[in-house]
Amino acid sequence: MKETLRTIPGTTSTTSPRARVKRRVLSTGEIVEGVLAGNRTILSRAITLVxxxxxxxxxxxxxxxxxxxxxxxxxxxxGITGVPGVGKSTFIEAFGTKLTREGHKVAVLAVDPTSARSGGSILGDKTRMNDLSIDPNAYIRPSPSSGYLGGVNRMTRETILLCEAAGFDVVLVETVGAGQSETMVAQMTDFFLVLMLPGAGDELQGIKKGVLEIADLIAVNKSDADPAKAREAKREYSSALRILQPTSHHWRPQSMMVSSLTREGLDDAWDLIKQHRQIMEKEGEFAAKRARQQHDWMWTMLRDRLLETFTRREDVKSSLPDLEKNVLNGSINPTQAVEQLLSIVADGKNSN
Structure with missing residues (x-):
């Protein structure tokens, strides 16, 4: 269908009705006020800002x-992760709607994988969570991970803070399920849930030991499809967890069966999450963990910012293409390339 162009009053120019209207830049005070008021539009703009x-x-x-x-x-x-095809989004929708029905306000930070080749990401979580996306007590924010090692957006921590300031009392972080790199999600959440499929023998081969070591709970999803297989998987995971050293002296990770379709096990999963919080607070581990996470985040941000600042230098930018080319063709090794880049900064300081 041909698009009708509109004439701008007082001019001979035309514009498409689909033309994007430039949004007014909000002041810091307007953003703060809007977030605290729970304004979703301003919350989204605040997240885009960070x-x-x-x-x-x-x-x-x-x-x-x-x-x-x-x-x-x-x-x-x-934090919620799992092997590909485990049904993370389906689980989160079922779990999230359960919580909103009980009066909670739930924010879902669904971090999509970014293509290493194109830089693009799927950002399809809202379409996979139909009920939750229209729930007035839920907020879904898909963000590309930009290839960040931990499988989570580098600003996910700040996004969590913004959602909390907007009044959300449960924040679910769905990660890309990138294996051992998922350990980074444990550095920004209170509870780490790993979703697995029935068929423990195959699944234990497909998940890294490091992920099991940081799990607070393993939930065998889609248990309704084959209950006997799910029960066997639950036993296998329980045995595996007993061998591993728990991250807390006061919490022993366990496994359970859940079904996003029948909602079996969702109440039990939430009860375990609440029980974990109560124990951590009673033993003083909750506050200590949050403080430790802040400390770790400071160093993560420092490394990130130093690299960003370093690569923005004109002398570094002009040298990078040739050095990268030389590393690719094998004329120099990566260590030599790094030393040459660092010498640029050192020489610049000495010349001053």
Missing amino acids: ESRKPEHFIQAQQVLEQLMPHTGGSRRI
Whole structure:
């Protein structure tokens, strides 16, 4: 169908009705006020702001976060991962709707994989969570991971804080399921849930030992499809967990069966999450873990910012293409390339 163009009043110019209207830039105060009021549109814009790599956006994002910090920290932060095809999105929709029906406000940070070749990402979680996406007490935010090692967006921590300031008391972080790199999600959540499929023998081969070591709970999903196989998988995972050293002296990770379709086990999973929180708080581990996460995040951010600052230097940018080419063709090794790049900075300081 041919699109009708509209004439702009007072001119001879025309515009398409689909033309994007440039949004007004919000002040820091307007963003803070909107987030605290639970305005979803402003919350989304605030998240976009903290995800941006533009220097001017970074400055405003930090101002926003500084003012919102007193209103953060009150949610249950739950990381959810699993092998491909385990049904993470289906589980999250069933689990999330259960929680909203009980009066909770649930934010879902669904981190999509970014293609290493094209840089694109799927960002399809809203279409896979039909009921939750229209739930007034839920908020779904898909964000590309940009190839970040931990399988989570580099600004997911700040996004969690923004959602907490907006009044969400449960934050679910769905990760890309990238195996051992998922250990990074444990550094920003209170509880780490690993979803697995029935068929323990095959599945134990498909999941890294490092993920099992940081799991607080293993849930065998789709248990309704083959209950006997699911029970066998549950026993296998329980045996595997007993061999591994738990991350806490006061919590022994366990396995259970769940079904996103029949909702079997969802109540039990939530009860275990609440029980874990109670034990961690009683033993003083909850506050200690959150403090440790802040410390780890400081160093993660420092490394990230140093690399960003370093690669933006003109002298470094001009040298990088040739060095990368030489590493690719084998004329120099990576260590030599790194030393040459660092010498650029050192020489620059000495010349001053």
